[in-house]
Amino acid sequence: MHAGVIYAMLAALLFGASTPFAKLLVGQMSPFALAGVLYLGSGVGLLVCYVARAVLQRNAQDRPATLSRSDLPWYGGAVLAGGVAGPVLLMLGLESVSASSASLLLNMEGVLTAMLAWFVFKENFDRRIFVGMLLIVAAGVLLSWDHAASQGGLWGMVAVIGACLCWGIDNNLTRKVSASDPLQIACIKGLVAGSLNLAIGLAVGSQLPASSTVLLTGVVGFAGYGLSLVLYVLALRHLGTARTGAYFSMAPFAGAALSLLMLGDAPDALFWMAAALMGGGIWLHLTESHAHEHEHLPMAHAHLHRHDEHHQHSHDFEWDGAEPHAHPHQHAPLRHSHAHYPDIHHRHEH
Secondary structure (H helix, E strand, C coil): CCHHHHHHHHHHHHHHHHHHHHHHHHHHCCHHHHHHHHHHHHHHHHHHHHHHHHHHCCCHHHCCCCCCHHHHHHHHHHHHHHHHHHHHHHHHHHCCCCHHHHHHHCCHHHHHHHHHHHHCCCCCCCHHHHHHHHHHHHHHHHHHHHHCCCCCHHHHHHHHHHHHHHHHHHHHHHHCCCCCCHHHHHHHHHHHHHHHHHHHHHHCCCCCCCHHHHHHHHHHHHHHHHHHHHHHHHHHHHHCHHHHHHHHHHHHHHHHHHHHHHHCCCCCHHHHHHHHHHHHHHHHHHCCCCEEEEEECCEEEEEEECCCCCCCCCCCCCCCCCCCEEEEEEECCEEEEEECCCCCCCCCCC
16 A cells, blocks of 8 residues: 555544544633644644654754745645634534534545645546545535534534635645655644644633643644644655545544544434445545656755655765655656656646
8 A cells, every 4th residue: 555545544543533532622621722732732742752853863864854944934824724723613613513423524624625736736636536525525515414403513514614624725735845844844833833722712711621631632632633744744745635635534434433432422324324425435535546657847855755766866965875865856857657646746737
């Protein structure tokens, strides 16, 4: 299985599992405070990992490429959309929507991510990918219809879908910087978004619960937001935005299954019909194959890489032969044919 697919699936499982835990914590602090603690848990946990890696990684050539100045506008927009607005909308939605329904509605993140990637950022897609997304949309509509009549449920679903739109914007902007260090990307995002959300929450009078609850929330954030985002950035690097979003659509199934066990939510027939439609859409994406002759134009960037067919360059420094390594490098023009995804090296027209 392609490494990018594995990264995306693991990211989906971690994020999906965080939803029912967040549902349990919703009533114990305000949405802003909860989002803040979740993201601070992510940022602090990843900061510990970042420092530990720096200590253990003695060779500078083995370290991932860091964010550059040109990355900052894209990255800043991603932090605001996905790290500030998205989590707050999700927490607001969870106040009136069951965890299992919210988990399935989160499939809309993949759909909205893909729509932005295809029609705004001009990423390639074919009929199979489009049909898969249609099935996921149909499942979201079916699920929404089932709960539209419940008191407060409609606005809760609107909030969850709004969170998905914010994360769709975040995903497309993050792809622009995905060649950089994913641990750094996720760590800074967690610290900035967490601090801002928590500050807003405390400013409007929110009170934090017992320290044990805060610690538990931080652990949930570290796994479901921090480690998940690191894996998601790696998947973006390998798969492109829309396909990563499609694989990430597994997240709601993980969250729904766990919420049924933890919270006792009772699924009805429409719930399972929606799940079947979403499963079909995901299957179409999983079984995609895309290969044709294509041309690589000259490109310069920096990221961890091995000297494969796409990386045949010389070094202007003394290289010890270790791989993978990171440094600024230039890609020469190349024309060939092989199966590929719209990753950081395959952004060509069709």
